Amino acid sequence: xxxxxxxxxxxxxxxxxxxxxxxxxxxxxxxxxxxxxxxxxxxxxxxxxxxxxxxxxxxxxxxxxxxxxxxxxxxxxxxxxxxxxxxxxxxxxxxxxxxxxxxxxxxxxxxxxxxxxxxxxxxxxxxxxxxxxxxxxxxxxxxxxxxxxxxxxxxxxxxxxxxxxxxxxxxxxxxxxxxxxxxxxxxxxxxxxxxxxxxxxxxxxxxxxxxxxxxxxxxxxxxxxxxxxxxxxxxxxxxxxxxxxxxxxxxxxxxxxxxxxxxxxxxxxxxxxxxxxxxxxxxxxxxxxxxxxxxxxxxxxxxxxxxxxxxxxxxxxxxxxxxxxxxxxxxxxxxxxxxxxxxxxxxxxxxxxxxxxxxxxxxxxxxxxxxxxxxxxxxxxxxxxxxxxxxxxxxxxxxxxxxxxxxxxxxxxxxxxxxxxxxxxxxxxxxxxxxxxxxxxxxxxxxxxxxxx
Numbered sequence: 539x540x541x542x543x544x545x546x547x548x549x550x551x552x553x554x555x556x557x558x559x560x561x562x563x564x565x566x567x568x569x570x571x572x573x574x575x576x577x578x579x580x581x582x583x584x585x586x587x588x589x590x591x592x593x594x595x596x597x598x599x600x601x602x603x604x605x606x607x608x609x610x611x612x613x614x615x616x617x618x619x620x621x622x623x624x625x626x627x628x629x630x631x632x633x634x635x636x637x638x639x640x641x642x643x644x645x646x647x648x649x650x651x652x653x654x655x656x657x658x659x660x661x662x663x664x665x666x667x668x669x670x671x672x673x674x675x676x677x678x679x680x681x682x683x684x685x686x687x688x689x690x691x692x693x694x695x696x697x698x699x700x701x702x703x704x705x706x707x708x709x710x711x712x713x714x715x716x717x718x719x720x721x722x723x724x725x726x727x728x729x730x731x732x733x734x735x736x737x738x739x740x741x742x743x744x745x746x747x748x749x750x751x752x753x754x755x756x757x758x759x760x761x762x763x764x765x766x767x768x769x770x771x772x773x774x775x776x777x778x779x780x781x782x783x784x785x786x787x788x789x790x791x792x793x794x795x796x797x798x799x800x801x802x803x804x805x806x807x808x809x810x811x812x813x814x815x816x817x818x819x820x821x822x823x824x825x826x827x828x829x830x831x832x833x834x835x836x837x838x839x840x841x842x843x844x845x846x847x848x849x850x851x852x853x854x855x856x857x858x859x860x861x862x863x864x865x866x867x868x869x870x871x872x873x874x875x876x877x878x879x880x881x882x883x884x885x886x887x888x889x890x891x892x893x894x895x896x897x898x899x900x901x902x903x904x905x906x907x908x909x910x911x912x913x914x915x916x917x918x919x920x921x922x923x924x925x926x927x928x929x930x931x932x933x934x935x936x937x938x939x940x941x942x943x944x945x946x947x948x949x950x951x952x953x954x955x956x957x958x959x960x961x962x963x964x965x966x967x968x969x970x971x972x973x974x975x976x977x978x979x980x981x982x983x984x985x986x987x988x989x990x991x
Contacts, residue, residue, distance in 0.1 A: 595643030657684025754910030
C-alpha cells in the first residue's frame with residue numbers, strides 16, 4: 539500500500555476551480571457537473587482506509603475576474619481552499635476531511651474552457667499515486683503534456699459527464715468537427731484511463747467504459763422532500779405550478795422547451811411556467827418566452843442545480859424526454875417520460891392534475907450521496923482492486939515491453955506527448971510558485987499557438 543497505515547491514496551482531478559455558484563459562466567457543461575462532482579469527495583473521504591486528494595485548477599486574477607460572478611476573486615490558493623471547504627461543509631454537514639491541491643491553469647476564450655498549463659500529475663507525490671479519478675477525462679487529457687496518467691497512477695478511472703460531441707455539432711462545420719473530436723476523445727481516453735464510467739448512454743461511447751449514474755442529492759433537498767411528504771399527510775398544499783431550472787443556454791434544453799410550448803399552446807391553455815437560471819443566452823431565451831401566449835416568468839438566478847435530482851428528491855413530479863440520458867430517473871414514480879409533443883402535453887397535464895407520490899425510504903436512499911458513492915465504488919471496482927495495487931515505474935513512459943498492444947499504446951502516448959508540446963503554453967513562474975510546483979526548465983522556445991488556446 540501507499541503508506542505504513544495501509545491507506546489507499548485516491549486523487550480526484552477536476553477541470554473546474556469552484557462550486558456551481560461560482561463556476562464558469564462560459565463553459566456550457568461546467569456548473570452542474572462540478573456542483574455534483576464536488577459533493578462526491580467528502581463521502582469518499584469518510585472511509586478510514588482511503589485518503590482522498592482533490593486537485594483543482596488555480597487561475598490568475600484576470601481569469602478569475604473573467605469567470606467568477608459578483609466580483610469574487612482569490613489572492614492565493616489557500617484563500618480559495620478555505621472558501622471551498624466552508625462551502626462544502628455547509629452543503630454536506632460534516633468536515634471535509636481530505637487534502638486539496640492546485641495546478642496552474644488558464645482560461646481559454648477560444649475554447650471557452652479552463653486549460654491546464656502544467657503537468658497535473660506532478661501535483662500528486664509519487665508515494666501517494668495509487669488511484670486517480672479524472673472528472674471529464676477527455677477534457678483533462680486533450681492538452682495533457684507530461685507524465686502518462688497510467689504510468690504515474692496504478693489505476694486511472696475517468697468519469698464522463700458531458701457529451702461534447704453534441705455541443706460541437708451546434709457550431710459552424712459542427713458535423714466535421716464532431717467526427718474528428720469523437721475519434722480524438724476515444725484515443726486520449728484509451729491512452730490515459732484504465733476504466734471509464736459514463737453517467738448515461740447519452741454520452742459518447744468510449745473504450746473500457748460502463749454506464750452508471752454516480753451522482754447524488756444534497757441532503758438538504760431530501761429534507762425538503764420529507765417536509766413536502768408531511769404537508770401532504772396533513773392535507774396541506776405542498777406543490778404548485780410548473781417550473782424549469784437550468785443554466786440559460788439554448789443547448790441546455792431551452793430551445794426544445796420553447797418549441798414544444800409554441801407548437802402546443804392551444805393544448806396547454808391556463809398553464810403558467812417559471813424559468814430559473816442564468817447564462818449567456820438569458821436575454822434571447824427571455825425574449826422568445828415572451829412571444830408565447832403561455833405566461834412565462836423568467837427568474838435570473840445565479841445558482842444552477844441538477845434539475846432532475848432536485849425535482850425528484852423534493853417529491854415533485856418531473857417530466858423528462860425519453861432518451862437514454864434519463865434512464866436512471868425512470869425508476870421513480872414521479873418521473874414521467876415522453877417521446878413526442880403529444881406525449882409532452884399529456885404528461886404535463888397529468889402531472890398538474892395528480893399529486894406526486896411520496897418517496898419511500900428506499901427511493902430516498904437511491905438519490906442520496908451515500909448510494910451514489912456505493913455505485914461509484916462498485917462501477918470503478920475500487921474495493922476489489924485496492925488491496926492489489928502495486929507500484930510501477932515512475933518514468934515518463936512505461937518501459938519497453940514484448941507486448942505489441944503495449945508497445946503500440948506507448949508509441950501513441952509519445953506521439954500525443956510530442957504533439958501537445960507544440961502547443962504548450964509558456965510556464966508562468968509566479969503561478970507555479972503559488973501552487974508549490976518547481977518551475978520547469980525549458981531549453982526550447984514556446985511558439986505562439988493562439989489557435990489551440
